[in-house]
Amino acid sequence: MIHISARPRTYDLFINGNWRKPGSSGHDTIHNPATGDVLAKVAVATEADVQHALEAAQAAFPAWSRRVATGRADTLYRLIELIRRDSEKLARIITSENGKPLKEARIEVGFAIELIRFAAENVRRLEGNIIPGSRPGEKILIEKIPHGVVAGISAWNFPLALTARKLGPALAAGNTFVIKPHELTPLSTFALAELSVEAGFPKGVFNVVTGGGATVGNALVTNPITKLITMTGSTPAGRKIMAAASEGLKEVRLELGGKAPFIVMEDADIEKAVDAAVAARFMNCGQVCTANERTYVHTAVYDEFLTRLRTKVAALKTGDPLDEATDMGPKISAAELEKVDAIVQKAIGQGAKVELGGRRLTGGAYDAGHFYAPTLLTGVTAEMDIAQDEVFGPVLSLIRVKDFDDAIAQANNSRYGLSAYMFTQNLSNIMRMTNELNFGEIYVNREGGEAAQGFHHGYGDSGIGGEDGQYGLEAYVDTKTIYLNA
Structure with missing residues (x-):
């Protein structure tokens, strides 16, 4: 076995484009599942930290959503190039925190690129409609608009690809984004956050808060700032999220278990x-x-x-x-x-x-x-x-x-x-x-x-909604109907 010899890094939270100290002194210890080595110490966010992250995303939303679609796509393309540049480094991070063979981690990095690329390429295909009205000269406009702040909750089995699967379409559609990666595998998401700064993401567009589901996940789901929740994980966890989100009548997309x-x-x-x-x-x-x-x-x-x-x-x-x-x-x-x-x-x-x-x-x-x-x-x-x-x-x-x-x-x-x-x-x-x-x-x-161009979704205990492709991209927009008269 190859052991990590470097001194483990301590990570704070990534909020508003910067590293921010958490409100508590607690940290999760990230271990290499193949060797037992300590890879990093990661901050455990408080409810107040989640509030800060959501407020940062909310503040960034007006300018980001008004940016032309191709402008948002160009930002994502810059991120893709940086992922491609650092692909081997990212693959090794995935392997160290998740334990999958390096050759599979390289495939995951490639899939992450394809997921973001599809969202960037197809952002101009989020098209509305013009329908004849019921009055002389009237037009009915049905417009596709972003939800606002999207909260992501991710699983540990594909730590980079699952973040990319949610980040790409959320941002392409004009939303801003806060994600909680799984507490066992947050390092590749943090690496992506660092690349987002280099790619020129506006502050607050992409935020990362870490910790357990009971505190951090629940705070993301129940906060009134959050407009859409996209979660990948177990069926029991999905049920809890759906129940918590129902109090605020929030839209939920759940990709859960399979058999x-x-x-x-x-x-x-x-x-x-x-x-x-x-x-x-x-x-x-x-x-x-x-x-x-x-x-x-x-x-x-x-x-x-x-x-x-x-x-x-x-x-x-x-x-x-x-x-x-x-x-x-x-x-x-x-x-x-x-x-x-x-x-x-x-x-x-x-x-x-x-x-x-x-x-x-x-x-x-x-x-x-x-x-x-x-x-x-x-x-x-x-x-x-x-x-x-x-x-x-x-x-x-x-x-x-x-x-x-x-x-x-x-x-x-x-x-x-x-x-x-x-x-x-x-x-x-x-x-x-x-x-x-x-x-x-x-x-x-x-x-x-x-x-990336397909549609990944299931029935029954496998969840509701779906991700990827044009159908998945459409989930990240809402509709506004306008009865237009002179």
């Missing part, structure tokens, strides 16, 4: 499907909302699929995420590691069979971090908890299905509805799937990974 089914039919390209199943399950140590959580394989190809899958999973290299050869790094924390292991042990108790893994990795460098073995389970049934509850870890559950109808029925037997996967060459199956598979985004004959 993606991965369906492999008898006519699928088996090698391609195996590669995709592994990629969709073990990327970022399985800590992805779109991850392959339930793998349904047609009985005609089940044995062949299992044989190839076992070989592929066994070949995964788990270890130092800064090593270019590493396929999978650690879990984000000890609590997350214990949660995953408890899910696996319960599945075993309910009758699942461990083909590979099923345990924490120990010994040598593994003892310093939160490493779990890539795990393959068979004998999983729909009645088991592991088939219903989100695992969010490196555990692939393989389930035999008898036909297409069985696969669809089991896949839809979930309270989540974010992502799904389908491998088949049968056009009839594909056409039926578009109508019958109840998930917001479906990957056909490919691994996961949203595109």
Whole structure:
């Protein structure tokens, strides 16, 4: 393992374009999940600090919202160039605080660029309408306008990309922005904030407050200055945010958990499907909302699929995420590691069979971090908890299905509805799937990974609203209707 030797930095809050001392002396300690090293000390904001950040964003809003769309886009383009310039540095920050392999962190930086770029490129496509009026000479104008101050609450699994996913469209649409990154992974968001100063962002347009959800998150959600809340995180946290926001009748966008089914039919390209199943399950140590959580394989190809899958999973290299050869790094924390292991042990108790893994990795460098073995389970049934509850870890559950109808029925037997996967060459199956598979985004004959121009959204316990693409950009504007008469 590579240990961080530099003295850990202490971060204040980023408010109104400057570093600001918090109102309390409390700090969170940020650890490297692979090594246990202390990376930084980060300020814990008070409610008064959140108020200062929101007031700064509110003060910056009039001038920023009146700036022409291309002017706002140009500011975002300057930020993109700086992210590109510092891409390797940012990737290493992501790896150090999150634990994902460096090669995956580089992909995340690239995705962050694409998310901001789409927002900048499409800001002039936030178009209104002119409708004939009901009186002679009257025109009805429906104009798209920014909400005002947008509050973002982000998760730890993609610390840079999730900030970029909210920052880009919020600012492009003319809003100002305050974000609370997750308390485990705030460093890449702070790095982005520093780049925003270099990019020439006006003071108050982008603010970062850190700390826990109970204090900082709740203060952001309930403050009357906040007009729109965009949150990525767990379903229980999303419910709390929605309840708190309801008091102020605030608009809420929630991207929450997932339990993606991965369906492999008898006519699928088996090698391609195996590669995709592994990629969709073990990327970022399985800590992805779109991850392959339930793998349904047609009985005609089940044995062949299992044989190839076992070989592929066994070949995964788990270890130092800064090593270019590493396929999978650690879990984000000890609590997350214990949660995953408890899910696996319960599945075993309910009758699942461990083909590979099923345990924490120990010994040598593994003892310093939160490493779990890539795990393959068979004998999983729909009645088991592991088939219903989100695992969010490196555990692939393989389930035999008898036909297409069985696969669809089991896949839809979930309270989540974010992502799904389908491998088949049968056009009839594909056409039926578009109508019958109840998930917001479906990957056909490919691994996961949203595109910046797509629309990332789910149903049920996976949240409300959505992000990315033109549909996601539209969420960051409101409408104003004007009955225009001379």
